[in-house]
Amino acid sequence: MGVPHISKPSEQQPGRWSRRGVLAVLGVVPAAALTGCGGSADASSASPDAKSAASAKQPTITVTPADGTEKADFTSPVEITVTDGTLASVKVTGDDGSALKGSFDEARTKWTSDQNPYSGTEYTVTATAAGASAATTATFTTKSPGETFVGHFTPEAGSTSGVGMPVSINFTHAVADRAAVQKAVTVTAEPAVDVVGHWFSDTRLDFRPKTYWAAGTTVTLSLRLKDVEDADGVYGTQSKDVTFHIGREQISMVDLATKRMTVVRDGETIATYPVTGGDPEHTTWSGIMVISERFKQTRMESSTVGLGDEYDISDVPHAQRLTTSGTFVHGNYWASTSVFGNENTSHGCVGLHDAKGASDSSVAGYEFYESSMLGDVVIVKNSGERTVEASNGLNGWNLSWVDWKAGSAL
Numbered sequence: 001m002g003v004p005h006i007s008k009p010s011e012q013q014p015g016r017w018s019r020r021g022v023l024a025v026l027g028v029v030p031a032a033a034l035t036g037c038g039g040s041a042d043a044s045s046a047s048p049d050a051k052s053a054a055s056a057k058q059p060t061i062t063v064t065p066a067d068g069t070e071k072a073d074f075t076s077p078v079e080i081t082v083t084d085g086t087l088a089s090v091k092v093t094g095d096d097g098s099a100l101k102g103s104f105d106e107a108r109t110k111w112t113s114d115q116n117p118y119s120g121t122e123y124t125v126t127a128t129a130a131g132a133s134a135a136t137t138a139t140f141t142t143k144s145p146g147e148t149f150v151g152h153f154t155p156e157a158g159s160t161s162g163v164g165m166p167v168s169i170n171f172t173h174a175v176a177d178r179a180a181v182q183k184a185v186t187v188t189a190e191p192a193v194d195v196v197g198h199w200f201s202d203t204r205l206d207f208r209p210k211t212y213w214a215a216g217t218t219v220t221l222s223l224r225l226k227d228v229e230d231a232d233g234v235y236g237t238q239s240k241d242v243t244f245h246i247g248r249e250q251i252s253m254v255d256l257a258t259k260r261m262t263v264v265r266d267g268e269t270i271a272t273y274p275v276t277g278g279d280p281e282h283t284t285w286s287g288i289m290v291i292s293e294r295f296k297q298t299r300m301e302s303s304t305v306g307l308g309d310e311y312d313i314s315d316v317p318h319a320q321r322l323t324t325s326g327t328f329v330h331g332n333y334w335a336s337t338s339v340f341g342n343e344n345t346s347h348g349c350v351g352l353h354d355a356k357g358a359s360d361s362s363v364a365g366y367e368f369y370e371s372s373m374l375g376d377v378v379i380v381k382n383s384g385e386r387t388v389e390a391s392n393g394l395n396g397w398n399l400s401w402v403d404w405k406a407g408s409a410l
Contacts (some may be wrong), residue, residue, distance in 0.1 A: 059085025059129035067125075067138035074142040074227055078102070078113040078123070085129040087111055095122040119227050119235065120144040145227070145235040149173035151185070151205075153221060154292075154394070155374060157242045163212040163249045164290040165375025166394050167195075167221050174202040176231040178409035181205070184224040184236070189217050198399070198407035200391040210401045212377065215266065217246040250376045252368075254329075254350055256284060257382035259341045261329075261350070263371065271371070273364040274341025276332070278348040282307075283385035285327055285348070288397040291376045293321035294369070297358050300328075307347060317358035318369035322350075322378055323393040329378055331358065331365025340364070350380065 064079040065072035078100060080090050086108040092100040094117070102113040108130075117123055119142050128135040151169040155161045167187050175181050178199055187195045187207040191214060197207045213219070220243045225236030254261045256277040263271040278284035298319045302310040305326035317331035331354025332346075339345055340353045354365030361367070377397075390396045396404065 057084040059083065059132060061087075061127050061129060061136040063125050063127070063136070063138040063140075065140040065142075067140065069140040071143035072117070072140045074117050074119040074121075074145075075229075077116055078125070080111040080125065080127050082109050082127075082129050085109075085131070088128045088130045088132070089126075089135075090128075091126045092117075093124050094118065095124075116227065117142050118239075145233075145237075147173070147234045148237045149175075149225075149230055149234055150236065150238055151223060151225060153223075153242060155244050158244065160245045160247045160373065161375030162291065162373050162377065163215060163246055163251075163375065164288070164377035164394070164397060165213070165244075165246070166290070166396055167207040167219065168394055169205045169207075171203045171205070171230070173230060173234050175205075176202070177229060178202070178205075180228055181225065181230050181236070182409045184228045186222045186224075188220050188222070189213070190220075191217060193217075196405050196408055197410070198396060198404050199409060200396075200407070204391070206394075206396050208396055208404065212249070212251075212397075213246040215246060215249045219244055219246065246375075247373060250372065252329075252376070252378045254378060254380045255382055256344055256380065256384075259344065261352070261368075263368070265371075271367065273352050273368060276335065276339050276341075276346055276351045277344040277380075277383055278346050278385070279344050280384065282347040284344075284346070284350060284380055284383040285323060285388035285392075286380050286383045286385050287387035288395060289322040289327070289378050289380065289388060290394040290397070291320045291322065291329075291372060291374055291378065292324075292394045294372070294374060295319045296369075300330075302347065305347075310347065315356065315358075317354045317356070318352075318365045320369065320372060321393070323388060323395070325392055327388075327393075329368070331355075331363070331369070350378075 060083045062081045078092055087104060090102065090111040092113060100113040100117060102111050104111050122139060122141045125138045126135050149172045151171050154168045155165055182197050182205060189195060193209045195207050195209050197205050199205050220241055222241050223238045226239040228236040230236065248266055250265045252261055252263045254275060259275055261273045261275045262269055297315045297317055299314045300316045301312045302308060319328045319330035321328055327348055329350040332351035333354050333356040335345065337353055352364040352368055354363050387398055388395055390398045
């Protein structure tokens, strides 16, 4: 009997393997290959894309003032920044319905509001980073200022005035930073004309054009005083627009040498009245004056203008104020009719013949009152008195344009 032949691996025919040969081949397979489905492979063997995804950071958005702040500063702009990304959109809205506009930096990693937030307002911020699936939201509330001021303005909103009416603002607190306050107040006209502000004091700012307003002009006063600091820790509260209109042009010339007043409307003389002015001891101011108040009847008492007890008349008819110091053009029923046009006998006012009770339409005092309106111009000459101070009433027209502009803080 012969001995069996055991083939060596090199002699094995293709496709035929012994069990021992299979085990030998499996024994040289690298260990890493056996772990492909087991989840325990070494991370160093992961693909480059997998490593990049694992190490990427999510964008982080930061809001200043921080979310939840109850008494945030209102003297600095709102800022939104992002790290590890860029900003796609930002919206900042107040509980008063307002929205803060702003701008991104060149890299779009920072957004800054164009203006400061308003005081005493709750704001909601909604910001989204590029590629993010959800927006970041935050809310904060600004603190209220301690001490405040407002500006009381003339003329009234919606009113119609004569061509001499300036825009006059009286502030309730002395203004230390005039430039900041004046920058927040603008006056524009349609048809357009250059309008400049002039400070008469630390509480009064008036605006006027170079010459009288044109008849039919629409004038708009824009107050943007809210949160403007006029002095240390004192802030404005107003943010509003006020519009008024200019009516026809009426300019009255009072010549106290001839004792006549000529009324010119839109370039045509409509009336001439005999008048009486201030006597030599109580001369009438000369210069350009503007009607600032009108009363069908009013009381005039000499003690209120420093003249003791010389007169006290309870029912002066058709009185129209020309100066703060007490100059009026008014009706006069107590003087003889021969006085008007012939003598200057008053205590400084311009008087026209009138009737007691202010109801007689046939007299000069009644007629002139009915033809007039706030803002009309009354010019007095040959009175024997110096020109009225520009600040004494609404009488800034007595300053040259150069002098007027010199009183601006801008």
